[in-house]
Amino acid sequence: MAVSPRPPRRKLDGILLLDKPLGLSSNDALQKAKRLFNADKAGHTGSLDPLATGMLPICFGEATKLSAVLLESDKEYRAQVRLGEQTSTGDAEGDVIARSDPSLLSKAELESALRSFLGVQQQVPPMYSALKRDGRPLYELAREGQTVVREAREVMLSELELLEFGGNGFAMRVRCSKGTYIRTLAEDICAAAGQRGHLIGLRRTAVTPFGDRTPVSLEQLQALSGDFTALDRLLLSPGQALAHWPRVVLDEAQAAAFRHGRAIRLPGLVEHTRLAVNGPDGELLGIARGDGDGCLKPQRCLLTRT
Numbered sequence: 001m002a003v004s005p006r007p008p009r010r011k012l013d014g015i016l017l018l019d020k021p022l023g024l025s026s027n028d029a030l031q032k033a034k035r036l037f038n039a040d041k042a043g044h045t046g047s048l049d050p051l052a053t054g055m056l057p058i059c060f061g062e063a064t065k066l067s068a069v070l071l072e073s074d075k076e077y078r079a080q081v082r083l084g085e086q087t088s089t090g091d092a093e094g095d096v097i098a099r100s101d102p103s104l105l106s107k108a109e110l111e112s113a114l115r116s117f118l119g120v121q122q123q124v125p126p127m128y129s130a131l132k133r134d135g136r137p138l139y140e141l142a143r144e145g146q147t148v149v150r151e152a153r154e155v156m157l158s159e160l161e162l163l164e165f166g167g168n169g170f171a172m173r174v175r176c177s178k179g180t181y182i183r184t185l186a187e188d189i190c191a192a193a194g195q196r197g198h199l200i201g202l203r204r205t206a207v208t209p210f211g212d213r214t215p216v217s218l219e220q221l222q223a224l225s226g227d228f229t230a231l232d233r234l235l236l237s238p239g240q241a242l243a244h245w246p247r248v249v250l251d252e253a254q255a256a257a258f259r260h261g262r263a264i265r266l267p268g269l270v271e272h273t274r275l276a277v278n279g280p281d282g283e284l285l286g287i288a289r290g291d292g293d294g295c296l297k298p299q300r301c302l303l304t305r306t
Contacts, residue, residue: 009040010228011304013061014235017216020048020056020204025149029218033058036221045070045207046178047130051091054204055215060300063238069287070126070241072178073208074158081186081200082169087198088126089142090183100196102168106243110170113159113193115256117185122152126184155180169200209244238302239284248288255279258286259303264296274299 016037020029026047034042045057053078059067072254083102087094125131127142131150141148159175173188174182183199190197216234224230254264258277269290277285277296286301 007038010038011040011061012037012232012235013063013238014059014232015066015238015241016058016060016061016235017207017210017213017215018056018058018221020053021218023050024161025050026056029056030058032218033221033295034060036225038228043067045073046075047052048108048204049202051093052202052204054056054202055210055213056204057210057241058240059241059303063241065286065300065302066196066238070207074097074175074177075180075204075208076159076170076173076175076206076211077182078163078173078201078205079182079186079199080169080171081197082200083195083197084168085191085198086187086196089198090126090181090187091128091199094128094198098196099104100190100194105118105195107162107165107191109191110165110193111162113189114162116192117144117157117189119157121155121157123155123181123184123188123259124152128167128179128183129181136264141228153179157185161230170198173205175206237284239276239278239282242287243282245276247276247278249278249280249282250285251280255285258296258298259301261298261301263291263298264288266290266296267294267296269294269296288303 008022008198011045016033018029018033020026026044026175030042031046040059041064042058042060045067048056057070081106082206084100085096088097127147128139129137133148133180134143156177161173162170163173164171182202186199250258250264250268258264273290273293277288279285284302288296289299291297
């Protein structure tokens with residue numbers, strides 16, 4: 001029997017806020033969403049561990065040009081931590097390597113430890129991470145029993161809130177900059193409180209600027225399989241990724257020049273300010289930066305689908 005030819009990939013531009021399920025890698029979740037939308041081009045904007053769930057923005061088409069912007073955005077998490085045991089991986093998958101007595105820890109002591117981590121911190125990435133050394137992920141080296149020196153990296157913890165405390169664990173809300181390892185943060189907070197601990201649950205609840213949005217599950221997408229009209233209604237426009245940015249609106253002639261990568265003279269621009277650039281109809285044209293001579297210099301131009 002002849003096999004029906006596969007329909008051509010669809011060219012679509014937009015952002016899907018996917019609720020990544022437990023146990024699935026970010027790339028696997030991306031590929032499932034890409035297949036369901038039959039999209040020609042897609043990319044995610046910052047990995048979640050397989051053991052983590054929650055908001056994973058997926059960019060389609062021209063929106064992939066904004067992936068770096070979303071990668072740099074602040075993230076918010078709800079983390080569940082078990083006290084009394086430190087593991088080799090910092091989470092529930094590792095072997096227990098040290099123990100403590102959680103009954104000795106008070107809520108006040110834990111809250112004090114949390115407060116001490118607010119602001120700019122120097123964080124050493126864990127060995128069980130996707131960072132690479134000589135082309136190999138650190139987690140591969142860790143599984144071979146190797147430990148290599150990792151340089152501390154600057155991260156910003158803007159909010160830390162204790163949500164639950166009792167028994168042998170606690171839950172906390174974390175708002176942080178990109179590159180923050182919540183497993184490491186959990187271990188460090190426990191150590192500052194005189195305890196051992198490891199992460200047993202992690203959910204990403206927000207990515208700037210989508211904090212008020214509810215992500216869509218794979219089950220919801222699968223229920224709409226083949227109904228591209230309904231699926232496309234779930235997409236946000238590329239411009240919504242820059243909703244919190246300062247912006248400039250160009251007229252028709254300026255917009256045409258911008259699309260061709262030409263600088264636009266706009267007196268009054270603040271030097272080095274990064275701007276979202278819109279056309280006269282409100283459509284996002286791309287990203288630009290102001291220079292000291294009053295010129296708007298394109299950095300990323302989005303192509304309009306016709």
